[in-house]
Amino acid sequence: MVHSYRMGLLGCGEAGQAIAQSLYAVSDQPVVGFDVRAVGKDAALDLSGKIGLQPVSERRHLASDADIIISVVTADNAVMAAEQLCPYLSEHHIFVDANSISPNTKKQIAQQVRATGASYVDMAIMAPIPPRGHKTPVLIAGPDKARLTPMLDMLGFDYDWRGEAIGEASLVKMLRSVLIKGVESLVCECVTAAQGQGLDTEILTSAGKTLGIEDMPGLADYVMERVARHGRRRAAELREVAKTLDELGLSNYLPTAIAVHQDMVADLNLAEHFSGNIPENRAVLATAMREGQHKTG
Secondary structure, three states, X not given: XXXXXXXXXXXXXXXXXXXXXXXXXXXXXXXXXXOHHHOOOOOOOOOOOOOXXXXXXXXXXXXXXXXXXXEOOOHHHXXXXXXXXXXXXXXXXXXXXXXXXXXXXXXXXXXXXXXXXXXXXXXXXXXXXXXXXXXXXXXXXXXXXHHHHHHHHHHXXXXXXXXXXXXXXXXXXXXXXXXXXXXXXXXXXXXXXXHHOOOXXXXXXXXXXXXXXXXXXXXXXXXXXXXXXXXXHHHHHHHHHHHHHHHOOOXXXXXXXXXXXXXXXXXXXXXXXXXXXXOOOHHHHHHHHHHHXXXXX
């Protein structure tokens, strides 16, 4: 038994479920979770039987059953999700905002959360959550370091404090996403065309030599599956990246274009096409993406 903290999740998608499972593994206590998609007779998300997760059907139960609440919703829902939880927060809560949103959006949410008496923490997730769950490397910023550090250390979080100012952690995440999500879209669009001409392996191998990437074909398999599975979430994140660059007084052409591309892939409904089992296979995915574009075009 490692912890006496009552942990909660606002958002129980892939990231939330992985965090719950890993926290459960070190604490033997289930994590309380609320996700609006899992509520009601037309619920689109089934949380029954998820390891380490104790779903609740109302936000007030999340607040009453958890002291530390980690928010992992999509970027376009981050503000609303926090607003709807705020009526149930108080000074005994720590709200950990792990969403991929701009520094100014985090400051907006922080103002609302802190008005309830709760602490607000800016967390930036710096790698895919599965398979490490809560032990995935993160950056953290905010004025309440002393209050949160004991929990982070006790549960084995892999974290680095960026400073006391809210937005310092998310700024790193946003600027990094220009590169990471940009590479995903570049690879996806290149391979979708090249594979149809029988040129994908040749081009990827050549590009890998130029860029110093040993297994560029393997990277393409991986990122194309990620885009196919999480295009909508990534598009929302890239709109926050575009907002960040605009706030810095800089051009935001690339994140704007990447968001459009990721939305386009999401519109192809590849999860439905593959019955939920999206393959990590660039040839299969490129074919499906071409076919989908021809149908919608």
